[in-house]
Amino acid sequence: MFSIAPRTTLRQVRACLQQCRTTPMSRTAAYARLLSTLAVLEQREGKLNMSSLAAITAAQKLGGSITGFVAGSNIKSVAEEVAKVEGLEKVLYVENGDYDKGLPENFAPLLVENIKKGAFTHVLAGHSAFGKNLMPRVAALMDSQQISDITDIESEDTFIRPIYAGNAILTVQTADPVKFITVRGTAFAAPEPTTGSAKLEEGADPKAPCPTEWVSEDLAKSDRPDLSTASRVVSGGRGLKSKEEFDKLMPPLADALGAAIGASRAAVDSGFADNSLQVGQTGKNVAPELYLCAGISGAIQHLAGMKDSKVIACINKDGDAPIFQVADVGLIGDLFQLVPEMTEKLNK
Numbered sequence: 001m002f003s004i005a006p007r008t009t010l011r012q013v014r015a016c017l018q019q020c021r022t023t024p025m026s027r028t029a030a031y032a033r034l035l036s037t038l039a040v041l042e043q044r045e046g047k048l049n050m051s052s053l054a055a056i057t058a059a060q061k062l063g064g065s066i067t068g069f070v071a072g073s074n075i076k077s078v079a080e081e082v083a084k085v086e087g088l089e090k091v092l093y094v095e096n097g098d099y100d101k102g103l104p105e106n107f108a109p110l111l112v113e114n115i116k117k118g119a120f121t122h123v124l125a126g127h128s129a130f131g132k133n134l135m136p137r138v139a140a141l142m143d144s145q146q147i148s149d150i151t152d153i154e155s156e157d158t159f160i161r162p163i164y165a166g167n168a169i170l171t172v173q174t175a176d177p178v179k180f181i182t183v184r185g186t187a188f189a190a191p192e193p194t195t196g197s198a199k200l201e202e203g204a205d206p207k208a209p210c211p212t213e214w215v216s217e218d219l220a221k222s223d224r225p226d227l228s229t230a231s232r233v234v235s236g237g238r239g240l241k242s243k244e245e246f247d248k249l250m251p252p253l254a255d256a257l258g259a260a261i262g263a264s265r266a267a268v269d270s271g272f273a274d275n276s277l278q279v280g281q282t283g284k285n286v287a288p289e290l291y292l293c294a295g296i297s298g299a300i301q302h303l304a305g306m307k308d309s310k311v312i313a314c315i316n317k318d319g320d321a322p323i324f325q326v327a328d329v330g331l332i333g334d335l336f337q338l339v340p341e342m343t344e345k346l347n348k
Contacts, residue, residue, distance in 0.1 A: 035064025035156055038092075038115060040125040040134070042102070043070055043078045051229050052131075053190040055124040056085055058183045061153045062122060065089045069203065071110060073097035079200050084193035092118075092203035098210065102130045106210035108137040113206045115142065120178065121156070127182040127285075128228075139180040146180040147172050151187035165281045165304040185228065186287035186308045219276075222261075227277060230260035233288045233309075235279055237302075238266035239295020239316065239335060246272040249294070249339045256346035262286065262306075264296045280305035294335045298323030315339065 037059040042049035048070075059066045068082045071094040079093035092114060099107055111134070115123060123138065125131035127149045139146040152160035158173045159181065227233065234254040240246045246267065254261045263273035265280050279286055281301040291309035296302060298314075298321055306312070313329040314321075315338050324330045331338060 035062055035122065036118065036120045037062055037064060037066050037122040037124060038069055038111075038118060038120040039066060039088075040069050040111065040123065040131070041082060042126065042128065042130050043072050043075065045100075046072070046074050046078060048078050048081050048193075049126075049128075049130075050190055050192075051185045051226075052126040052128065053082075053085060054185040054188040055126055055183050056087060057188040057191055058150070058153060058181075059122070059124055060087045061188075062156055064121070067092055067118065067120070068198065069111070069114065070094075071096065071099035071107070071203070073100055076200070081193050083198040083200060084196045085191050085198070086194060086196045087191070088196055088198035091198050091200050093200065094203045094205045096205055096207070098207075101214045102134065103210060103212050103214060104134045104137045105212045106208050107134055108141055109206050109208035110203075111138045112141050113204045115178065117204050122179045122181065124181050124183055127184050131182045135180050135182055142178055142180075144176040144178055144180055145174060146182070147174060148182050149184050150181055151184050162304070165300045166307065167300065184285060186285050190229075224254060225258070225260045227260040227262055227279070227286060228284050230286070231288050232257050232259035232290045233262050233279070233286055233292070233306075234259045235262035235264065235291070235293040235296060235306075236267055236272065237264040237293065237296030238270060238272075239297075240267065240272060241295075243270075243272045245336070249335070249343075253292075253294075253339055253343045253346075256343050257290070257292070259290070259292070260288075262293075264293075264299070264302050266299075267295075293323065294339055296323055297321045298326065315342075 039055040039059050042052040066088050068088050068091040070078050075093050075095050079091045083091045125135050136146050147159050150159045150161045161170050163170045236246050236250045250261055262279040263277045265278055267273050268275055268278045281304040283305055285305045287308035289310045291306050292313045294315040312327045314323045314327045315331045315335045317334055319332045
């Protein structure tokens with residue numbers, strides 16, 4: 001027995017089908033249901049690196065299911081913390097002390113094993129030393145390209161990233177079946193672990209042999225906020241003239257503001273500050289609420305690492321310095337007089 005729908009209903013069906021074929025949003029919504037993203041998260045000595053959670057924020061913009069991934073010794077407590085992040089469906093964890101330092105020689109085969117097992121369409125990690133060291137190797141093992149340092153997502157295969165020290169913005173489209181991406185942390189706000197309830201699951205561990213041995217590390221320790229995630233940053237440049245002047249002026253100003261300390265490449269190359277404090281294209285990207293710099297002229301490479309700051313303030317004796325073109329507040333004068341005066345007033 002057959003029934004014939006009224007003509008108006010058939011017209012509506014045809015119109016609906018035509019709209020689904022021609023409307024990008026309809027296709028995007030359909031793709032989103034098929035996406036599956038693995039967010040590779042960082043931990044150090046059993047503590048979650050909160051800035052790496054920016055990969056989850058980027059994954060949420062893609063749509064589809066999101067799985068977190070952590071590996072190391074005593075890792076289950078880290079996985080439980082990750083599971084509290086809203087939007088995660090599952091957290092894979094691998095308990096093995098060989099992965100504590102994130103050496104790419106053995107961490108990459110671990111990721112490949114779990115990517116293949118989970119049939120993920122996207123793999124995201126932070127654009128940190130860990131992510132930049134690991135992701136190209138994983139992408140190569142899976143015969144894919146890697147897209148670095150994205151700041152926005154247009155669709156499941158199209159991404160935005162800065163090039164030429166941020167002077168140009170590139171739109172990248174990829175047809176790779178698995179997309180490997182590092183995410184700029186300052187472009188995607190890291191979520192806080194709150195009331196999420198993702199399920200925990202042990203990941204596959206291939207126990208791949210590692211030709212590299214971790215010998216030692218020498219870290220500059222500080223009670224100040226971490227430079228990459230601090231809400232306030234105080235930076236010094238070559239205008240400070242010596243390491244003695246840098247150490248004399250910058251730490252008291254940072255302490256008065258409760259800020260992290262940064263430095264320009266020129267200051268680092270001159271030996272004024274440790275390499276871990278470098279802000280810029282070849283250093284760290286920061287986006288604090290306040291970025292206060294002294295003795296920094298504002299080279300393009302430095303601006304690339306801090307121009308996303310909410311408020312930029314500078315002190316420089318040269319009123320024509322490029323830094324004044326991007327600063328919200330500028331003070332022209334002798335920093336050796338103005339910085340101690342500012343520190344004194346802040347302490348009061």
